[in-house]
Amino acid sequence: MSVHSGQMQTLLPRESLLWVFAAQFVVLLPHFTHLPIWLVFAWGIAVYWRLEVFRGRREIPGRVVKLVAVSLAVAGLAMTYRRWFALEPMVALLAVSFTLKNIELLSRRDALLSLTLAYFLVATLFVFDQTIPYALYGVFSLLVVTAALVAQQGSGSARAGRAFGLSAKLLAQAVPVMLVLFVVMPRLGPLWAVPQNTSAASTGISDSMSPGDFSRLSKSDKPALRISFDGPVPPPEQRYWRGLVYTHFDGRRWSEPGITGNRWAGRRSRLHREDDQGLPAVGPRYRYQVIQEASHNPWLFALATPHSDTSGVRTTAEDTLIYRNPVGSRLAYDVRSWPRESVPVQSGLSAAEQRRHLQLPKSGNPEARAWATARRNEGMDAEAISQALLAMYARRFTYTLQPPALGADTVDEFLFETQQGFCEHFANSYVFTMRAAGVPARVVAGYQGGEWVEQQEYLLVRQYDAHAWAEIWLPERGWVRVDPTASVAPQRIRDGLQSAAADEFMQDALLPLHKIAFVTRLRLQWDMINYRWYRTVVSFDAERQEGLLRRLLGEISPLRLAIFLGAPVIMALAVLLLWLNFSGRGPALAPADRLYLRFCRRMARAGLPRNPGEAAGDYARRIEREWPSLAPMALRITLAYEKAAFADDAQALKQLRRLLRTFWPLRLSPRPDTTSPTQVSVR
Structure with missing residues (x-):
């Protein structure tokens, strides 16, 4: 080499x-x-x-x-x-x-x-x-x-x-x-932003919807949202966490033009509305913070009529929230939501919006089109047609997580043949039929419901809470939420998916852990720990920092901050000095050696120190020469020390400890005057 x-x-x-x-x-x-x-x-x-x-x-x-x-x-x-x-x-x-x-x-x-x-x-x-x-x-x-x-x-x-x-x-x-x-340390914003990997697979609600998509999400019990409220909590039937609005239908799949994968292509400026435009002067009904899991998509989830002051979060014209980047890790954002009835209704839909919300393929699903035309020819208005369609769902249809496959005419086959489906089947057929009757309608995707965690007071929304519903336009009321699933399975809205489809819920799971009460409680406890970790550590922002400092200091001032910072430093230095003082004394001594050193220190304070390198026996004989009155006690202490130290005699160690309790040289006998001729020992 x-x-x-x-x-x-x-x-x-x-x-x-x-x-x-x-x-x-x-x-x-x-x-x-x-x-x-x-x-x-x-x-x-x-x-x-x-x-x-x-x-x-x-x-x-x-x-x-x-x-x-x-x-x-x-x-x-x-x-x-x-x-x-x-x-x-x-x-x-x-x-x-x-x-x-x-x-x-x-x-x-x-x-x-x-x-x-x-x-x-x-x-x-x-x-x-x-x-x-x-x-x-x-x-x-x-x-x-x-x-x-x-x-x-x-x-x-x-x-x-x-x-x-x-x-x-x-x-x-x-x-x-x-x-x-x-x-x-001040919570400063990032000096630069590094984009996340947008090629990562997205999770949760997708940018389009077709029959079977949401039933696949029902097989996942992973957390999607954690929501804490500052004030009242909405009842279960009002927990609609909207994230996406679909207006375009190609005969099988619903989507939104301009939304492709993880990018909002070309429509970002049109989707955004002014943050405070049209919001009522009265206070919001709900104030809450959402912690959203990573989805690698930019859309966020909130109740209807949302507004957020969180940096990077904007409100869209479709009454949803969007983040400036795909959500690549947990994201916390604050939201205020107003009741829709308190928000002024816009004058009407523009011609372009009418076309968007009435768009249908030129052909396909003839039976649904015929049914809608017949209702319109009967003179029914939008609300009457909606009630007739919902009544048909309630009479004939079955809510199931395992619906049969549909062919080319998905709406006709679902409405007039299979009549079994999941939430996307009902939303899909409802919006199609209402549009065929000339009523502007759209599909809304998000989550519905959630499990209230009493110990930490937050709402846990899982992936299996994914849901699709509909909205129709009524000139006097604006956009009105209609959930066709509620007509078939009201318990799904009130009690959640696990209650509405108990026999089919998580049926394909390799291990049915959701049926084991102990495992369910354990997983909920772990989720609470994660929630508290994120709220306390990860999302410790400038606002929470200021609140904590005010609780600790009462008032934030340079002097109090200096004291707050200086006190731990001084304490740390004191502890360090003490540690250096004790650690510099060498290795720990045996009990007999420690006791004998105590004897030597007392003799030194009395004026007769032990010389460096002087053996214990030599020291005892010197005490006998220079301080005869202490000689008996010094000799007994020395003998006990030698037995305890060199013969490992436990009794001698106890005797040494007992002798030292009463050994105080100046109390036992005054120090003789070594300068007196009578005190000088000549050998």
């Missing part, structure tokens, strides 16, 4: 290399799910190559090999990611830096640089997820990376016990500083 002697002197020992690779693996492990597979293999190959170099089986790569490796890595990133300025490409770039640095991991300086990069990669964990498991894993990662740093200080420090022990001490000492900074 052609390695210069200078290089050989800088090569890291085996323990240091293993610590660096262990820290890298721990930090990269949670990122393996979203990093490209080629990058994971490249990191493994780099680690293997470096270990082979240590064993002498491979050579350290030269400049040409390094240049080729860098070129391949950059080309791989360019081919994997379509845009560079996004979160996942930046994390991948850090992982690439790990990989490339392993090729030339030679000196202690290289190891420190690699471990410094590891700290940055630990921080990126919380950009992807901020749940409790991720937080615990982040702490564990910090422990491992810090231990790897400790291990670089020498051969003795590379032992696992010593490295982890010192790492734990360092992190424990940093906890008070972390807590103080968490409470008092």
Whole structure:
């Protein structure tokens, strides 16, 4: 192997290399799910190559090999990611830096640089997820990376016990500083925004709806929303969390023109209305905060007539909320909602809006069209036609999570043949038929209901609460909500899906955990812990920080903040000085040695200190010469100490402790005058 002697002197020992690779693996492990597979293999190959170099089986790569490796890595990133300025490409770039640095991991300086990069990669964990498991894993990662740093200080420090022990001490000492900074540091907005990965699979309500979509969501019990109220809580029949409005029907699928995947293409400006336009002067009926799980879509969920002051949240013309970016992690936003009857009704729909809300395919579903035409020819108005259609649902139809498949004419087959369906079947057929009768109508998708968690006072909405309903336009009332499902299965609206379809609910689950009461309670407790974690830690914003400081200080002023910050610092310094004082006294002494030192200190205060290096017996004989009246007691103490210390005599230790309770030299006998001729002992 052609390695210069200078290089050989800088090569890291085996323990240091293993610590660096262990820290890298721990930090990269949670990122393996979203990093490209080629990058994971490249990191493994780099680690293997470096270990082979240590064993002498491979050579350290030269400049040409390094240049080729860098070129391949950059080309791989360019081919994997379509845009560079996004979160996942930046994390991948850090992982690439790990990989490339392993090729030339030679000196202690290289190891420190690699471990410094590891700290940055630990921080990126919380950009992807901020749940409790991720937080615990982040702490564990910090422990491992810090231990790897400790291990670089020498051969003795590379032992696992010593490295982890010192790492734990360092992190424990940093906890008070972390807590103080968490409470008092100003909550500033981000200096720049890094886009989330918009190619991630979306979850929850989709940007379109066709028969069967919502029945698939009914198989998932994952949380979707957590809602806490500042004031009254809406009754179950009013808990309609609207998120999307569909106006276009192609014969099978409902969608909204301009909404494609995760992008609101070209219609963003038209969808937004002025935040306070048309809102009544009276106060809102409901004030609440929504914590929405990651959906990788920009639409949010709220009650009708919503308004939000949360940064980045806007209200649309369809009476829904939208966020400026796809929701890639948990998002908290505050909402106020007014009763629709208190909001002034707009004068009417424009010609363009009439066309949008009456649009139907040119052909298809002839029976539904004929039924609607017949009702209109009978002179029925919009409300009468709606009541007739709802009455037909109530008389003949069945609510089921496993409806039969429908063919080309989905509405006709559902209305006049199968008459079994889920919420999207009812909303689909209702809106189609009302439009065929000349009544503007639209489909609304979102969630309905939710489980009230009494212990923490919040509403838990799960994916199986996904729901679709309808709205029709009445000139004197505006848009009016109509839920056809309520005509067939009112218990679905009042008590939830699990009550309305008890026999079919989560029937396909591999393990029917929802039927086990203990597991259900345990999962609810875990959800409450997650809710409290998010409210207390993750969403600790400027408003909550100010409230906490006011509760602690009464009034926020520079002087009180200085005292609040200075007091913990002073206490920490005092504790540190005490610890240094006690830790500087050397290793802990045996009980017999501690007791004998107490004897020596008392003799020193009486004016007869023990000389450095003086044996216990010699000290006792010197006390006999210079202070004869204490000689018997000093001799007994010395004999008891020698038996306890050197013969491990438990009785002698008890005797030594008992003798010292009454041994106070100046109280037992005054110190003789050593300058008097009669007190001088000549031997």
